[in-house]
Amino acid sequence: MxxxxxxxxxxxxxxxxxxxxxxxxxxxxxxxxxxxxxxxxxxxxxxxxxxxxxxxxxxxxxxxxxxxxxxxxxxxxxxxxxxxxxxxxxxxxxxxxxxxxxxxxxxxxxxxxxxxxxxxxxxxxxxxxxxxxxxxxxxxxxxxxxxxxxxxxxxxxxxxxxxxxxxxxxxxxxxxxxxxxxxxxxxxxxxxxxxxxxxxxxxxxxxxxxxxxxxxxxxxxxxxxxxxxxLALSSHTELALLSGQSGAGVLDAVEQWHPTGVIGFAATWADLAHHDLAARDLASVALWWNTGDCAHEVHIRRLIATGSRETVTRAGRTRVPGSLFVDGLGSTEMGHSHFFITHGPGTERYGRCVGRPHAFVDCEVVGPDGEPLGPGEVGELATASPTLALGYWNDSATTFRTRLRGRFLTGDLMYRDEEGYYYHVDRAVDSVELAEGKRLFTAMSEERVLAARSDVLDCTVVAVRDGEQVVTDVLLLLTEGAEAAERGDGPDAERAKAVVAALDEATAATVRRVLVVTGDDIPLGPTGKVRKVLLRQRHLAAVSTR
The missing domain is CATH 3.40.50.980 (Rossmann fold)
Incomplete structure (x- = not known):
């Protein structure tokens, strides 16, 4: 067989x-x-x-x-x-x-x-x-x-x-x-x-x-x-499973085991970006496969510049430098990524685009009243799929609260364009309503900062409401060279100005501080995701003591 x-x-x-x-x-x-x-x-x-x-x-x-x-x-x-x-x-x-x-x-x-x-x-x-x-x-x-x-x-x-x-x-x-x-x-x-x-x-x-x-x-x-x-059992794919998800550990495993593909979460790709990938032997990797939160463009581009893949030319099948990155959006409750898009050398559809839905997905973007929205309108993702989890164990209240007309409300804020591509702008709990019907999207703001500043390895935007005022702190993890300059006479004001300029006008108006931090300053959850609720609590406390 x-x-x-x-x-x-x-x-x-x-x-x-x-x-x-x-x-x-x-x-x-x-x-x-x-x-x-x-x-x-x-x-x-x-x-x-x-x-x-x-x-x-x-x-x-x-x-x-x-x-x-x-x-x-x-x-x-x-x-x-x-x-x-x-x-x-x-x-x-x-x-x-x-x-x-x-x-x-x-x-x-x-x-x-x-x-x-x-x-x-x-x-x-x-x-x-x-x-x-x-x-x-x-x-x-x-x-x-x-x-x-x-x-x-x-x-x-x-x-x-x-x-x-x-x-x-x-x-x-x-x-x-x-x-x-x-x-x-x-x-x-x-x-x-x-x-x-x-x-x-x-x-x-x-x-x-x-x-x-x-x-x-x-x-x-x-x-x-x-x-x-x-999937490995069903298709007889050789699968190696790591007990940790650090970038250094993944790179060591790639060099030792020589996989053709690597699957992980966005936090791991961000960690990999901290390393000199050109100095590592990643030639075996043809595919990077992301699930969970969608990945940032800057991290994707660094990965697809490595590895190698087979392609068909007039001379026949040959192996060329560069790999592919399959991005999407999923969650524990969704059971599997509901969207997919493939990036490779030369692709340009970024800006937190998660692609089109899989064939088994029936989704829509809905407004606060639960009614479907049109192209370009930001709302919450409501999705139906045979992959959806049954609900929450011993918590029927939360199970039913997250259901709408047979769909699951994911808590993700998104929009779709005229071509049917979907874009992720933030988690609903992390976005903040501003004046005149505008809204601050932390994830999209982070995407813009990372795209604008090559000296920024990773970025976390924390927005908190202090009474009627919204204040935002932009936390930056920098490259080693930039960090060295920061400790001396680095261009703090110039960097802060460029970071603010990368944001949309309404968000830029809320920026209080642009801070250089270390990884220890960012509280992470058990899967490596930033605990923005905890960050907001810390910064709200800082605001109240000013």
């Missing part, structure tokens, strides 16, 4: 979904001894960075399923997975879904106090964690029993694993959480069908260049990782 026919078989089987791809692959009996998944940490007695075959992966999963079954875990039990290694999240997900249980994957960067409160809200049947996080949770009350240390599950007897649970389309197969940038992360529940809908669509299309050997720089507990995992 060829890879193409394998993809077709899985795409056409209505019983296959996010909860049973591994068992479906094993049942087909194809490619069982070919390398498939690679982890950056050991798995049982298997060394780090040595690929597991499908047969080896299945054995590791059955061992864990047997151990969990022996602990009394059964179908519909929500079980929290809280560990630092990507391997622990992936293997626990596969083992728990084999039992029909519901893995609740928890970001290891979440502090213990918030983690305990989050677990208590879920009403978990148990918590699987590594030693460090078990110790941290023991100092709080997660309201759920702490199960044996997660790495001990590999000692289970694979032969004792129960038969795989038979999933139905609406069965919950995972709980993942939002980024937590506005406070307590929201628990999002995904179904057997919803987490596989986009994969089924992709399996019916030609496999794009760069998907043969993928490196995942995604946070392991995120829904995007589960989609990447099941």
């Amino acid at each position: 060829t890879i193409r026919s394998l993809r077709t078989r899985l795409a056409d089987d209505p019983d296959v979904g996010a909860g049973n791809v591994l068992t479906a692959r094993i049942a087909l009996g194809q490619g069982l001894d070919k390398p498939l998944l690679t982890f950056d940490t050991p798995v049982d007695h298997h060394p780090a960075w040595q690929p597991l075959t499908l047969r080896q992966l299945d054995r590791a999963v059955r061992a864990r399923a047997a151990a969990l079954h022996g602990l009394g875990i059964t179908r519909r039990d929500p079980v929290v997975v809280h560990a630092g290694d990507a391997a622990e999240h992936v293997l626990a997900f596969l083992a728990l879904t084999r039992l029909g249980a519901v893995p609740a994957l928890l970001n290891p960067n979440l502090d213990a106090e918030r983690a305990a409160r989050y677990i208590a809200r879920i009403g978990a049947a148990g918590v699987l964690a590594d030693p460090a996080r078990l110790a941290a949770l023991a100092e709080h009350d997660p309201g759920a029993p702490l199960l044996p240390e997660i790495s001990t599950l590999g000692a289970g007897d694979p032969a004792a694993a129960p038969e795989p649970y038979r999933h139905w389309s609406d069965d919950p197969v995972a709980i993942t959480h939002s980024s937590g940038t506005t406070g307590m992360p929201k628990a999002v529940v995904h179904s057997h069908a919803s987490l596989y809908a986009a994969i089924r669509h992709r399996l019916r299309l030609p496999r794009p260049q760069g998907q043969e050997r993928m490196l995942s720089a995604l946070p392991a507990p995120h829904a995007a990782t589960l989609i990447a995992l099941n």
Whole structure:
């Protein structure tokens, strides 16, 4: 059976979904001894960075399923997975879904106090964690029993694993959480069908260049990782999963593992921009694949200038310098990016354009009254798709509050042009209403500053309301050379003037300060996104004490 026919078989089987791809692959009996998944940490007695075959992966999963079954875990039990290694999240997900249980994957960067409160809200049947996080949770009350240390599950007897649970389309197969940038992360529940809908669509299309050997720089507990995992299982794509998402770690992994594609979030691309990419061996990379928040133009351009890709010329197929970057917009609740656009050397449609919707998406931009808006009008994205999550676990109020005429209100402010391309301007919670019906968009302001200043590596715009007045601080992370000049007789006033000039007139009028900061000055959520709510609180406090 060829890879193409394998993809077709899985795409056409209505019983296959996010909860049973591994068992479906094993049942087909194809490619069982070919390398498939690679982890950056050991798995049982298997060394780090040595690929597991499908047969080896299945054995590791059955061992864990047997151990969990022996602990009394059964179908519909929500079980929290809280560990630092990507391997622990992936293997626990596969083992728990084999039992029909519901893995609740928890970001290891979440502090213990918030983690305990989050677990208590879920009403978990148990918590699987590594030693460090078990110790941290023991100092709080997660309201759920702490199960044996997660790495001990590999000692289970694979032969004792129960038969795989038979999933139905609406069965919950995972709980993942939002980024937590506005406070307590929201628990999002995904179904057997919803987490596989986009994969089924992709399996019916030609496999794009760069998907043969993928490196995942995604946070392991995120829904995007589960989609990447099941896509790899369904198309026999070699996939390596990193436990961390730092730019330095990604670059080291690319040089070591030589992927043809790298998938990650916008925060990782911004971190990569801090490095001299020309000094690194990135020749193997043909594709950079972004999901979650859309990426900034300046970061995209730096990446597509690296790597190499195949192209067809009159002389035949040849490899040329430069790579492609697939951008889009998605979220935990959306289950998969709902838009896509491909950038490469020579492309010019930027300005926070996220492209056109995927074929499986039915979306519109709506105004405050929920009515659809026309081209060029900014409103909130309302979208319908089979990829949408079922809602929020143990929170029906928030689930129904975010629904409108069968669509999900994403909280993203966007507009579309006459050609059907969509542009993202901000998150609704981060934008600020100004006088005369105008509005300040922080994300679009950051885009403009980055495009205008080559000495700025990253930018965060923080707008706060102080009574009737809106004040804005623009926080800049600079290149090393610019930082050196800043410590001496650097052109502070000149840089500040250029930054303000890059903004639209209404936003520029609100600027209070342009500040050079370090990464330590920017509070980040567990997925690496800026916690703008916390930043606004800090700056509002600063305003009140002036």
